[in-house]
Amino acid sequence: MTQVLPPDHPVVKPKKIGVVLLNLGTPDATDYWSVRRYLKEFLSDRRVIETPRLIWWPLLNGVILSLRPQKAGANYAKIWDKDNNDSPLRVITRRQAEKLQAAFAADDVVVDFAMRYGNPSTESVIEKLKDAGCDRILMFPLYPQYSATTTGTANDKAFMALRDIRWQPAVRTVPAYFEDPLYVEVLAQSILDGVAALDFEPDLVITSYHGMPKTYLMRGDPYHCQCYKTTRLVREHLGWAPEKLMVTFQSRFGPTEWLQPYTDETLKALPGKGIKKVAILAPAFSVDCIETLEEIQMEGREEFMEAGGEHYGYIPCLNDSAGGMKVIEAIARRELSGWL
Structure with missing residues (x-):
């Protein structure tokens, strides 16, 4: 039936x-x-x-x-x-x-x-x-x-x-997937491609990660450690010296202490240390957004150049690239x- x-x-x-x-x-x-x-x-x-x-x-x-x-x-x-x-x-x-x-x-x-x-x-x-x-x-x-x-x-x-x-x-x-071998390889290649597209040779490449209050780290958030590991693995893949690739943290607000070193303060201090040519990227972001395009590409350039920098280059996120x-x-x- x-x-x-x-x-x-x-x-x-x-x-x-x-x-x-x-x-x-x-x-x-x-x-x-x-x-x-x-x-x-x-x-x-x-x-x-x-x-x-x-x-x-x-x-x-x-x-x-x-x-x-x-x-x-x-x-x-x-x-x-x-x-x-x-x-x-x-x-x-x-x-x-x-x-x-x-x-x-x-x-x-x-x-x-x-x-x-x-x-x-x-x-x-x-x-x-x-x-x-x-x-x-x-x-x-x-x-x-x-x-x-x-x-x-x-x-x-x-x-x-x-x-x-x-x-x-x-x-x-x-x-x-911060330590995934393919991710590390592709991120490293994006740095090489980004640097090659510049009309200058950077003294330093900065990997700027989105920040968070330090208390979050102390409560057990693994983000801080994973950011440092990503950059270390990329540096090792590239075969660069430790002083060639640096970790900083951006986008802080409010009076509390956030993860350091701060990206903005680092950019302001580097020219005084003789580092006047930098390239910067934001590996915590898979897609370019306001924190990368406005804060890093625009504001970061202004802060660095006003402090005496000579050349500043932004390397895009992986986005929808191949x-x-x-x-x-x-x-x-x-x-x-x-x-x-």
Whole structure:
């Protein structure tokens, strides 16, 4: 006897595998309210700001969200992709997802991207993949070095989205790949290519990583150690002397001590030590964004040159370059082992 299903019975679709590239996020535009919405979501994250809420909440909703969106919006406007009317971070992450989808053309894999803060939201993308028939999803935080403030909170958001799904897909998360041999090789080659593209020979190459309060390190966050290991492995791969490649930390704010040495203070001090030609890159970012394009490429240059520097070069993130995509695809295929 044939069973007749009610007309509103959910249709079971062919099983597929989903891959989500997870990035930090970006405002939808550079105006005050767009930036304010983004900053409120970002700075309300307990993984990012561990200050007790009784102290932080009045500061955030008072002074910070009143004044900071204007300055941040002006900085976003400096680097905004006018051709696409979008932020470079979202434009490039979308291209990464498109290229990864093409690489998986022969497999039954659906690739998409999502943002921890802003759009497209992690919840909407997981729901989209589930509706497409994905019963297995690989979450791929685009952070080579693990931190609770990046990989941890990206995974948190995905798990919160799963909490509200009745028929959950199986989920895997990509671990930190800061010491992956292919990543080290590709990052090292990007440095060689970046230096070769300059019209000067740098006295020093700086690997500037996004900073965090020192207390986070003391509480057990492995990020600091993983940053140093990435740079050491890259230096060894290049065969350079220790003094040729340096680690610094950028983007600090507030009165507390952050991971040191600070990128801005280092750039201001180097010319006085006779180091007047530098190249700099930001290995903690898989995609160029405001912290790299505005803070490092623009502000960093200004700080270094005003201090007496002569030549300053910025080496881009891996982005959707052939090497960068080779790393992403290799890691995705490795973590999909047993599913594909």
